[in-house]
Amino acid sequence: MATEINVSNPKLKRTLLRFQAKIAEGDYYEAHQTLRTIANRNVRSKSYGDAIDLLYHGAQILLQSSQPATGSDLTSYLIDVYNESDTKVTTESKARLIQLISLFDPQEPSLKHVGVEAVNWSINHGECQYGDGDIHNALGQKFVECDSLAYEAERHLVLGNSHSLDTYVKHIWSWYQQDSEKSNIGLYVSRCVLNYLFIQNVKNANQALDELLTLFTTEYPSFKYEQITESSVSVKLFDSLPLLNFVQFLLRVVSTGDPKLFNVLVGRYSPTLDSCELKDAVAYIGQLYFGIQVPKQVNLLQNLMSGFLGGR
Amino acid sequence: MATVTVSTSSEKEFASSYLTLLSLGETKFPSDYKKDLKDVRGLGVKLPNLPIAKKSDSSKHSAISN
Known part of the structure; x- marks a missing residue:
């Protein structure tokens, strides 16, 4: 499939058409090297806009021509140029990365690294401390197709956009369906709910719970x-x-923000939370929604020594 | 869909009285509350891994993707 080259600079367009022709002839190495050299020259002369156009279209052509390694290399270079040129996260700048991510084969080993670079760029040049939601969504949608990245997919989907919830629920449900121990359902549902509660997304926590319970x-x-x-x-x-009962009560009590009711619930389900290793997670919820401070770990030796030294 | 009786009465008693208490309280975080990602300042704690590693099995998606 030929990539539409939509650049206003006629010189760049000619370069990209030559590049596309070389790729069509199967001359991938030379095409890649030539494009990289020209992009380098643009970066050195601070013609960042031209470098970005070249790298974006070049990466797209390579990824669409089943050349993941070189396509990935140009994508990484594009992110480098974004960083060097202090390109802010805008609809246009992130759309280029999202389009390139969508062209990657989910099994491509360099995709994880490209994902880290893309998120870091969006952290440093955008408004979200943990990265842009649309970029997280693009990565999450791709990572769910690669089972070795199942936990990474989850992290991206939780921090994603309005399209991510549905994929996350499907991801968790299909995971649960592979589990032969069906009574483990609480572990899967609580995971979704807690991950959303951690980032104070009560809406998605409720929706995930409803959908998973219905399924x-x-x-x-x-x-x-x-x-x-x-x-x-x-x-x-x-x-x-x-655990499934607990998680439903948890969502109800979170809405009240009442620490006494929260403590009653945690006390009641304490053995379950212990056995599922969820005490720390629930303590975090206690702090976040109910203002219950988690006691700091006590260093016994330090306490003993400070006792000997007159309580100092 | 039919709903069926629950196991221990104590669990049911707890549920009833707890829900009563919940219904009396005020709503601080409504069910559609969502903090903007721009304002999120923490990601929580690492949850324990799930009991199994996820394996490729596209057919399992069919139950909800169709």
Whole structure:
């Protein structure tokens, strides 16, 4: 498929058309090297706009011609030029990266590194401390297709945009379906809910819970539950799935911000949280939504010594 | 869809009284509350790994992707 070369500079256009012709002839190495040299020259003369146009179109052509290594190299170079030219995160600048990321084969080993570079650029030149949501979404959508990047996919999707939630729920559900121990459902659901609560996205936490509970109760009706409703508050209370019950109560209590009610809940489900290694996560929620300070780790030796030294 | 009885009465009693208490409280964070990513200052803590490593099995996606 021929890439449409949409650049206003006629000289650049001629360069890119020659590049495209060399690629069509299968002369990948020379085409890549030539384009890199010209881009280098543009960077040295601080013609960043031209360098960006060249690298973006060149990377696109290579990635579409199944040349992932050289395509990835030009993508990395493009990000370097973004950094050097202090290019801010704008709709246009991030759209180039998102388009290139979308062309990568999910199995391409350099994609993870390109992802780190892209997120770091968006941290340093954008408004979000943890990176731009659209770039995270592009990476998450790609990473879910590569099982060795399952946890990385999750991180990107949680920090993604409005399109990420659906993919994240599918990702977690398909993971759960591979688990032969079906009573582990609470581990999968709580993961989604906690990850969203950590970044104070109560909306997505609720939506993820609703969607996963619907999938679970539909697909595995042998897990019995009772719908309990008091006033306008409701939960599905499961027979033998305490973590799934806990996580529903957790979302309800988060809405109140009441530390006493939170402590009652944590006390009640303490053995479950212990066995699932979720105490730290829940303590973090306690701090974030209820202002409950987590006690600092006590250094016994330091305490003992300070006692000997008159409490200093 | 039929809902069925729950296991221990104590769990049910807890649920009933807890939900009553929740319903009496004020709403500080509504169910559609979402902090803008620009204002997020922490990512939480690392959660323990899931019991299994994810494996390729595209057919498993069919249940919800169709």
